Amino acid sequence: MTGPGASAKTKKWTCLGLAGCLESGPMKGYGQFCPVAVAAEIFAERWTPLILRELFAGSRRFSEIRSGMPLISRTLLSQRLRELEDVGVIVSTPLARGRGREYRLTPAGEEFREVVERLGAWGQRHAPQQFAPQNLDPALLMWAMHRRIDVSRLPKPRVVVRFELRGVPARCIQMRVCWLVLERSGADVCVRDPGFEVDLVVHADVGALARVYTGHLSFTDGVRAGGIKVEGPRALVQEFPRWLLRSHFAEALKPAGSKPGALASAHAG
Missing domain, CATH: 1.10.10.10 (Winged helix-like DNA-binding domain superfamily/Winged helix DNA-binding domain)
Structure with missing residues (x-):
């Protein structure tokens, strides 16, 4: 059969056949050799x-x-x-x-x-949902923070910080109270009382603390807004923000052209 009608019909049949091939059944992968796929x-x-x-x-x-x-x-x-x-x-x-x-x-x-x-x-x-309530996981926050403590700045061999968190999702209620045990050899996060004398107590809204850690909010502004309160000896209270390094990804908020950091060590976060 010849003529424009036949050509159009053949072309349509070919396209439908291709679509049928692509939708032939469920596959785990994409079924493509494309390197992106x-x-x-x-x-x-x-x-x-x-x-x-x-x-x-x-x-x-x-x-x-x-x-x-x-x-x-x-x-x-x-x-x-x-x-x-x-x-x-x-x-x-x-x-x-x-x-x-x-x-x-x-x-x-x-x-x-x-x-x-x-x-x-x-x-x-x-990402607009970064600080949505369901994403404010205090376990992740404390784990990330403990890897970003500058232990070289500690004023004594061991500093114990107790965190009392507000705004914790119901599924994470056991993380309302936790501890960071900071030593010059490293830092540990505890969900049970480690048994050491507490040097500092941090009362914080988990969202405010997450914003400080990720660089969206300064520690000072977090305190001024009432999202964070630190109790303890005056010298330690003043020094605490200097020990806490920001997330590695905080650098992404710097102006365009700034040199990014690198996820290259056990203290990256």
Whole structure:
């Protein structure tokens, strides 16, 4: 059959056939050889960017990785770690002592660093839901803060800070009271009383503290607005804001052209 009508009909049939091929049934991946598609099948799985964030921030053990993602189940985290190892993004080795494994990024995994950097910077500048009530996870906030303490500034070998938080989501009610134990060798976060004498007590709205940590609000402004109150010896109260470093992603709020930092150490956050 010839003529314009036949040509149009054939063209229409071809397009419908192509669409039918693309919609032939459920698939785990995108079914494309495009490098964006195949990379997204690895990176864009739920929780995977956060697992990479934790590895870039220095977490090595299963428990450390999960501490940065309190809502992920142990089963799903194990599955995601296996998947990342299967595709060569991470490698795991048995711990030298005790049970468990240690996880490290491969050279291929390290190449995701810039992706995570840019994703976090975009979220810091543009994501309107960053401080929505359901996102104000105090467990994540305290875990992130404990990695960003400048312990070299501590005035004595150990400083214990008790946090009493307001505005905590109902699912995180057990985190209304927690402690940071700061020593020159490092910092720990505790959800139970560690048994040491408390040097400082921080009363804070979790949203205000999150804004201070991420660089959206200065510590001074947080205090002036009533979102944060620090009690304790005057010298320690004055020094406390100097120990608390901002999130790595706070630099994304600097004017265009400023040099970004890097997620390169165990104290990144």
